[in-house]
Amino acid sequence: MTDAGSLGSQLSSAPTDGISGLRFSATNDLLLACSWDGLARLYDPRHDKLRGSYSHQAPLLDACFQDQSTIFTAGLDSLVKRYDFFGNAETVIGQHSQPIRCVEYLKDLGLVATGSWDNTLRLWDARLPLGKNCVSLIPLPGKVFSMAQSGSRMVVGTSGRHVLIYDLRSIKSGQPEQTRESSLKYQTRCIRCYPNGTGYALSSIEGRVAMEYFDNSEQVQTKKYAFKCHRRSEAGRDVVFPVNAIAFHPIFGTFATGGCDGVVNIWDGEHKKRLFQIAKYPTSIAAIAFTADGSLLAVASSYTHEQGDIDHPPDAVYLRRINESEVKPKPRK
DSSP states (O other): OEEOGGGOEEOSSOOSSOEEEEEEOSSSSOEEEEETTSEEEEEEGGGTEEEEEEEOSSOEEEEEESSSSEEEEEETTSEEEEEETTTTEEEEEEEOSSOEEEEEEETTTTEEEEEETTSEEEEEOTTSOTTSOEEEEEEOSSOEEEEEEETTEEEEEEGGGEEEEEETTSGGGOOOSEEEEOSSSSOEEEEEEOTTSSEEEEEETTSEEEEEESOOSHHHHTTOEEEEOSEEEETTEEEEOOEEEEEEOTTTOOEEEEETTSOEEEEETTTTEEEEEEOOOSSOEEEEEEOTTSSEEEEEEOOOOTTOSOOOOOOEEEEEEOOHHHHSOOOOO
């Protein structure tokens, strides 16, 4: 593990192509990283140890945990697969007609949700045989760009700036609880739900984040707002960067954002202020994730091709210890 000072420590055995996702296990500190090199890597980051890797045999766009040793992977080959690191067992769960951008394990339902560029959301019961395990096929108004779940809801962001909110208790029906248009003018890049289940943050390619609430009452909707971030002035002009990643702190409800400027910002959304900035990583921030106790932040420094095919720094995963003062809300005086 290489120490990079305030940026954190760089993990060994890094992905060799673009990093598409980072997730920590909910039950321990194991870190799952997926990449365009086709591998899902399972790290023990506190000891800088690669616990295992799995080849999906196609570029990976997303991956998630089922439990501490079993994962689901979503690929450019349009397949969703399950892999058990402990048993070294691979299972094909299902297939879309276009690449799968997002995968979520819906623990309370025992189902896998996949969102694809084929304009569908599909629910799979991995306990049923292949070909009979798609329990719901839900048409969407565009390609899936981001998905997130919290409590009893799942939020899906698609092309065309559509946002669909599903009640997980009735999601099999295919009917969204709410259908919205993003309050941001430009393409959605990332959606993540508040830890308390009351709403979600949505980022765009145009250096903004919107703070939204599920409750449609006028009283609650007056609390929503959007703000500019991941911008800097160069030669007298404002340079704007896509906001690729959002991660909420599980204890304090504050959140981090990562952008193509190579910067991670930590925000107090309730009090509308920036708490801390971590800068500057070698290249774009492609993904970020907090551990379940909020003591560590994983950061993927990985070029996201926003400037086309150019020379760029190698892909890397950094692990940074988080001080409470960096993430604890600070009410306005």
